[in-house]
Amino acid sequence: MQDRNLAESMAAPGGGPHRRPVRLQARGITKTYGGRPVLSGVDLVVHAGEAVAVVGANGAGKSTFLKICAGLVSPDSGEVVVNGRLGYCPQEIGLFGFLMPDEHFTLFGAGRGLTRQQARRRGRRIAAQLDWDARVRTQVRHLSGGTQQKLNLTLAMLGDVDVLLLDEPYQGFDRGSYIDFWHHLGQWRDAGKAVVVITHMLDSLERVDRVLELSATERSGR
Amino acid sequence: MTRLLLVAEMTGRDLWRRRAVLGLLAVMPLAFYLARRDSTGLAVRFLSLGLAWAISTAALFSGNAAKAVERRLRLGGYRASELYLGRLSAVAAIGTVLALAYFALVVADQDLTRNGTILLSLLLTVAVAAPLGTLISAVTPRDLEGTLVLMTTIGLQFLIDPAQSHARLLPFWSNRELATYAVDMTDDGYLRRGVTHAVCYALALAVATAAVTLIRLRQRRHVQVVVAPGSR
Numbered sequence: 001m002q003d004r005n006l007a008e009s010m011a012a013p014g015g016g017p018h019r020r021p022v023r024l025q026a027r028g029i030t031k032t033y034g035g036r037p038v039l040s041g042v043d044l045v046v047h048a049g050e051a052v053a054v055v056g057a058n059g060a061g062k063s064t065f066l067k068i069c070a071g072l073v074s075p076d077s078g079e080v081v082v083n084g085r086l087g088y089c090p091q092e093i094g095l096f097g098f099l100m101p102d103e104h105f106t107l108f109g110a111g112r113g114l115t116r117q118q119a120r121r122r123g124r125r126i127a128a129q130l131d132w133d134a135r136v137r138t139q140v141r142h143l144s145g146g147t148q149q150k151l152n153l154t155l156a157m158l159g160d161v162d163v164l165l166l167d168e169p170y171q172g173f174d175r176g177s178y179i180d181f182w183h184h185l186g187q188w189r190d191a192g193k194a195v196v197v198i199t200h201m202l203d204s205l206e207r208v209d210r211v212l213e214l215s216a217t218e219r220s221g222r
Numbered sequence: 223m224t225r226l227l228l229v230a231e232m233t234g235r236d237l238w239r240r241r242a243v244l245g246l247l248a249v250m251p252l253a254f255y256l257a258r259r260d261s262t263g264l265a266v267r268f269l270s271l272g273l274a275w276a277i278s279t280a281a282l283f284s285g286n287a288a289k290a291v292e293r294r295l296r297l298g299g300y301r302a303s304e305l306y307l308g309r310l311s312a313v314a315a316i317g318t319v320l321a322l323a324y325f326a327l328v329v330a331d332q333d334l335t336r337n338g339t340i341l342l343s344l345l346l347t348v349a350v351a352a353p354l355g356t357l358i359s360a361v362t363p364r365d366l367e368g369t370l371v372l373m374t375t376i377g378l379q380f381l382i383d384p385a386q387s388h389a390r391l392l393p394f395w396s397n398r399e400l401a402t403y404a405v406d407m408t409d410d411g412y413l414r415r416g417v418t419h420a421v422c423y424a425l426a427l428a429v430a431t432a433a434v435t436l437i438r439l440r441q442r443r444h445v446q447v448v449v450a451p452g453s454r
Contacts, residue, residue: 045359049239069445070297070445071297071441071444071445072293072297072442074444075406075444080445082445082447083449085449086447088294094290094291094293096287098235098239099235099236100242100366103232107229107232108294108295110224111299112298143330159298159299
C-alpha cells in the first residue's frame with residue numbers, strides 16, 4: 001500500500017495568510033473502508049484568508065476527507081481542530097424537497113442564532129451573489145439541479161462562517177455561474193474566510209493558494 | 223425551545239405539503255374501520271391499528287427525508303435533541319388531529335358509552351406509533367428496509383392472537399385491551415393493562431429513538447471546535 005501524500009504545491013502569495021490565525025488543522029487523518037485504506041496520514045493547515053483546493057482521482061478520498069474535517073465521519077486516527085464557525089456544503093444535495101428556499105434559510109439560520117428575518121435577508125443576499133433570486137415561493141423539489149446546488153451552497157454560508165468546506169459545490173451550475181463561483185470564492189477568501197474546496201477542474205487551481213493532492217492508492221488485485 | 227418548535231414547524235410544513243401521501247395515510251384507518259364496521263369491537267381495534275400504521279409510516283418517511291439535512295443542521299448549531307423532539311412533535315401533532323377526527327367518527331357511528339376510552343386509545347396509539355416510526359427510520363438505512371420492518375410489525379399485530387402472552391411484546395397490544403374495555407364493558411383491569419402497556423411502550427420507544435439519534439448525530443471526538451457554533 002502506498003501512503004497518500006500531502007502536496008502543498010503552491011505557497012500562499014506573499015506569505016500573508018500565514019500571519020493570520022489557523023482556522024483548520026487536520027493532522028494524521030487515516031481512514032479505511034472495508035480493509036481498503038482511503039486516507040493515510042493526511043495533514044492540512046488552512047489559515048484565515050486562504051483557499052485550498054483538494055484534488056485527486058475518483059475514489060481518492062476527497063469527500064471522505066472533507067466529511068472528516070466537518071465531523072460527519074470519524075477517522076481511524078488523526079484529529080481536526082476548527083477555530084471558528086464551520087460551514088459545509090456537501091456534494092449531494094441535502095435539502096427538504098417540500099420546503100421553500102426562505103424556509104430553509106429560516107431553519108438553518110436559527111441554528112446560527114439568526115432570527116427569521118435576519119436569516120431570510122442574509123440567505124437572499126448570499127443567493128443574489130450567486131446570481132439567484134431566492135425570493136421565489138417555489139418548493140425546492142421544483143428548482144433546477146443547479147439552483148438547488150446554489151441553495152445548498154448558500155446554506156453552508158449562512159451565519160458568517162469562518163471556515164468553508166465545499167465539496168464540488170458548483171455541480172449543475174451553468175457556465176456563467178461556474179465562473180462567478182470562482183470569482184466569489186476569491187472574495188470570500190479576501191474577506192478572511194478559510195476555504196477548502198474539492199474540485200476536478202484543474203483550470204481553476206490558479207484561483208486557490210494551495211493544492212492538497214490526494215494520490216490514488218494501490219489496491220490489491222490491481 | 224424556539225429551535226425545537228421551528229424544527230416541528232418545518233417538519234409539519236414538509237409533511238403537510240405531501241398532500242397525496244397524507245390523504246392516503248388518512249384514509250388507511252378509515253378503510254380498516256369500514257372493513258369491520260359490522261363488529262364494533264373489531265372496527266374500533268382495526269381503526270386504531272390503521273391509525274398506528276399511518277402515523278408510523280409518516281414518522282418513518284419524515285425521518286428518512288430528514289436524515290441528510292439533520293447532519294448539516296447539527297453541524298450548524300442545533301442540538302440533536304432539538305432535531306429529534308421537533309420532528310417527533312410534528313408527527314405526533316398530525317397524528318393527534320387524525321385521532322380526534324376518527325374519534326368523532328366513532329362517536330357518530332357507534333353506540334358506545336365509554337367514549338373517553340376510545341379517545342384515550344387513539345391518542346395512546348399515536349403516542350406509540352410516532353416514536354415507533356421514528357425509531358425504525360433511525361435504525362434502517364432507507365425507506366424500503368424501514369417499510370418492510372414496519373409492515374412486518376403491524377402485520378404481526380393483526381395475525382397474532384392478542385390473548386397469547388407473547389402478544390404483549392407487540393407495540394399495539396394495548397389497543398385490544400382498551401377496545402375490549404370500551405366496547406364490552408369489562409372490568410378496570412383491561413383499562414389499567416392497556417394504559418400501562420401503551421405508556422411503557424411509548425416511553426421505551428422514545429428513549430430508544432433518542433439514544434439512537436444522539437449517537438447518529440453525536441459530535442465526533444476527533445474534532446475540536448475552538449469557537450463553538452452559536453457562541454457569537
